[in-house]
Amino acid sequence: xxxYLRALTSPREKPKDKTLELDRVVKVFHGNGSFxxxxxxxxxxxxxxxxxxxxxxSGCGKSTLLKIVAGFLSPSSGxxxxxxxxxxxxxxxxxxxxxxxxxxxxxxxxxxxxxxxRGRGLDRKSKAQEVExxxxxxxxxxxxxxxxxxxxxxxxxxVSLARxxxxxxxxxxxxxxxxxxxxxxxxxxxxxxxxLWRELAHTVLFVTHDVNEAVLLADRILxxxxxxxxxxxxxxxxxxxxxxxxxxxxIDLGRRLYDALRES
Amino acid sequence: xxxxxxxxxxxxRFLPWIIPALFFMVWLSxxxxxxxxxxxxPHPLEIAHxxxxxxxxxxxxxxxxxxFLTDAGASLLxxxxxxxxxVGVGLPLGILSGRLLLVQRLMSTTVxxxxxxxxxxxxxxxxVWFGIGMxxxxxxxxxxxxxxxYLNAAAGARQVNPLxxxxxxxxxxxxxxxxxxxxxxxxxxxxxxxLRLGLGISWAYLVLGELxxxxxxxxxxxxxxxxxxxIDMIVVGIxxxxxxxxxxxxxxxxxxxxxxxxxxxxx
Numbered sequence: 001x002x003x004y005l006r007a008l009t010s011p012r013e014k015p016k017d018k019t020l021e022l023d024r025v026v027k028v029f030h031g032n033g034s035f036x037x038x039x040x041x042x043x044x045x046x047x048x049x050x051x052x053x054x055x056x057x058s059g060c061g062k063s064t065l066l067k068i069v070a071g072f073l074s075p076s077s078g079x080x081x082x083x084x085x086x087x088x089x090x091x092x093x094x095x096x097x098x099x100x101x102x103x104x105x106x107x108x109x110x111x112x113x114x115x116x117x118r119g120r121g122l123d124r125k126s127k128a129q130e131v132e133x134x135x136x137x138x139x140x141x142x143x144x145x146x147x148x149x150x151x152x153x154x155x156x157x158x159v160s161l162a163r164x165x166x167x168x169x170x171x172x173x174x175x176x177x178x179x180x181x182x183x184x185x186x187x188x189x190x191x192x193x194x195x196l197w198r199e200l201a202h203t204v205l206f207v208t209h210d211v212n213e214a215v216l217l218a219d220r221i222l223x224x225x226x227x228x229x230x231x232x233x234x235x236x237x238x239x240x241x242x243x244x245x246x247x248x249x250x251i252d253l254g255r256r257l258y259d260a261l262r263e264s
Numbered sequence: 265x266x267x268x269x270x271x272x273x274x275x276x277r278f279l280p281w282i283i284p285a286l287f288f289m290v291w292l293s294x295x296x297x298x299x300x301x302x303x304x305x306p307h308p309l310e311i312a313h314x315x316x317x318x319x320x321x322x323x324x325x326x327x328x329x330x331x332f333l334t335d336a337g338a339s340l341l342x343x344x345x346x347x348x349x350x351v352g353v354g355l356p357l358g359i360l361s362g363r364l365l366l367v368q369r370l371m372s373t374t375v376x377x378x379x380x381x382x383x384x385x386x387x388x389x390x391x392v393w394f395g396i397g398m399x400x401x402x403x404x405x406x407x408x409x410x411x412x413x414y415l416n417a418a419a420g421a422r423q424v425n426p427l428x429x430x431x432x433x434x435x436x437x438x439x440x441x442x443x444x445x446x447x448x449x450x451x452x453x454x455x456x457x458x459l460r461l462g463l464g465i466s467w468a469y470l471v472l473g474e475l476x477x478x479x480x481x482x483x484x485x486x487x488x489x490x491x492x493x494x495i496d497m498i499v500v501g502i503x504x505x506x507x508x509x510x511x512x513x514x515x516x517x518x519x520x521x522x523x524x525x526x527x528x529x530x531x
Contacts, residue, residue: 072430092436102427106449106526115445116435147529167435 017048018084019203020069020171025078027064037228038064042078044222044231046171051197051204053218055211057261061229062207066175069205070096082170092116095164097177101156103148103163110135110144113163134162137196154185158192165200174206178213190216194241211257215250216243223257225264232264306496314496315503318485328485328497336508338480339470342398343512346405347466351459354410358417358458359447368418375414383408383469391476401473401481408469412461420454421447449526456520456527463516467509482508 027039038061046052056062067073069080071090080087082094090096103112114131122130135141138158148156157177164172174193178186190213197204208214214221218237225232235257239249288308294300295307302310314328321329361368386407387400394400424447432446448455474483482505489497520527 070434072433090430090433092434094434096430096434098427098431100427102425102431104428104431104446104449106452106529116437118445119436119441164435 018045019048019050019082020046020205021079021081021084022069023079023081025065025068025075025080027061027068027073028076039068039075040228040230042229042231044234046203046205048203049201051206051217051219053214053221054205054207054224055209055214055221055257055261056224056229057209057226057264060224060226060264062209062224063175065224065229066096066173066205066207069171070094070173092167093170095167095169095172097157097160097164097172097174099176099179101148101153101160103156103159105148108145108147109140109151109159112148112159113166116163116167130166134166137165137199138162138192152185154181154189157181157189161193161196165196165202169202171203171205174204176208177206179208179210186213193217211254211261212245215239215254215257216245221257223260223264233260303495306499310496311499311503314494315500318497318500318504327492328489328494331480331485332504335480335482335485336504338478339474339482340508342401342473342481343405343463343466343470346402346469347409347463349402349406350409350413350462350466353406354413354458354462355417355455358414359421359443359451361414362418362421362423362451363447375411379411384472387472387476390473396476397478400476401470401478404469404473405466409462409466412465413458416454416458416461417451420451420458423454424450449524449530452524452526452530456517459516459520460513463512464509467505467512471505 022042022044025039025042026037029036029038042065044052054062054065064073068075069087071087071094087094104115107115110131113134114127117127117130135144138161140155140158140162143151143155148159151159160177178189181189193204194217196202204217206214206217215237221235221237222231223233223235224230235253237253239247239253243250291305292308295302295305306314317326317329319332323330357367357371361371383404386404390400390403394403428446428450429442432442437445470481471483471486474481475487477487478484482501486498486501489495489501517527522528
């Protein structure tokens with residue numbers, strides 16, 4: 001790592017508390033007699049409360065990596081550990097925000113947010129309070145009785161955020177969640193994510209192909225190269241928050257990453 | 265949703281009745297002018313008289329007077345039992361076959377072979393097995409209604425958005441709740457189509473089952489009237505079945521919408 005990328009401010013003090021660990025994860029797809037290595041020897045750790053961006057071009061296996069952490073796919077070899085316990089199948093401690101809209105279209109905004117709370121032993125009143133709190137956290141109070149089909153793409157992703165954050169996951173996994181939004185709502189959602197992150201201090205693993213998005217959000221960026229997908233570089237982002245897109249450090253780092261991405 | 269709303273105006277209210285009204289006017293004119301003799305197609309007034317006597321008359325005033333309630337009741341019971349049996353078996357089996365490849369493999373050859381057999385071919389066999397009457401009719405109705413219910417349930421379960429199931433799994437939803445809270449609502453538009461087609465075909469096979477010499481029922485009336493040369497009663501029977509069939513379809517939809525959010529909001 002080149003020195004000029006680092007240490008723009010004093011590093012924030014954070015308790016080193018390992019939440020997620022990937023240990024030499026390999027994924028090979030088998031298809032009619034041929035093998036396609038998708039991920040090779042992926043190892044990294046995520047501390048509690050960290051916001052990590054996995055940056056890579058399309059086809060580098062970053063979504064596959066996220067699906068493995070989520071438990072929708074299992075690694076061909078290697079281990080995924082959450083708080084030192086191996087991950088088996090999907091579960092509410094590793095919630096996913098999908099790129100496409102995955103809300104239940106037959107439930108209102110409010111019912112979608114409350115969906116995961118069932119069977120958690122909450123009484124009606126505290127459940128309603130929780131739903132209320134998360135509705136206002138994502139700014140959807142006024143739209144509580146709307147159906148997903150009646151609200152915009154940005155609003156849908158707000159609801160998606162609320163319905164998993166209410167479950168208090170250890171790690172929030174985000175698979176290019178804002179890629180299909182228009183520029184303005186994307187910026188809004190990025191700011192919302194950051195403010196929620198400040199408030200709730202959850203750990204985030206965020207997959208993106210957008211350099212600026214990674215620079216804006218990440219504590220650390222894992223740069224992936226493709227064929228097969230591997231982590232090429234790990235970049236600590238020490239820019240002070242809130243980050244200014246116009247600042248020269250922001251632009252420099254962005255340009256550097258952009259070049260690195262093009263070579264990958 | 266939008267499409268439904270757009271036609272709620274005055275024009276929208278009249279639109280469905282244009283074709284029936286035109287049909288009626290053509291009928292009235294060909295009957296009144298004698299273009300078609302009344303022994304082939306009775307005059308609307310005759311039909312109205314026969315229908316009035318059938319539905320509102322006192323028993324004993326004429327051969328068919330006042331029999332409507334017992335006939336309709338008997339037919340409804342047969343359709344109800346047959347359709348319920350078809351749904352009870354077809355819906356769970358369809359859902360299973362839509363989700364589990366094993367069940368689909370197990371069922372598909374048999375179902376498709378049986379589906380190729382026209383329902384009417386079962387009639388002789390059913391008469392031997394169950395005799396004439398209630399059981400035969402219920403059997404035919406259930407058999408016929410099974411296929412649309414089963415096939416649509418399977419298609420619905422197969423085509424449920426996999427993201428919904430993934431989202432459920434990640435929110436900690438287990439299989440049983442996932443089935444009732446995600447799979448069934450997600451498949452609701454297809455389930456609804458299957459139920460409506462099944463109920464429609466139930467009425468068709470009801471008449472088939474009742475043509476075979478049962479004493480009461482709407483199909484029996486039609487057959488009986490044919491033997492007595494009462495064309496007017498045949499037409500009355502057809503109209504009664506059309507009206508009841510349409511009403512039962514609307515009742516089914518309203519009932520589903522009343523019971524299930526997903527039917528209310530998606531189908």
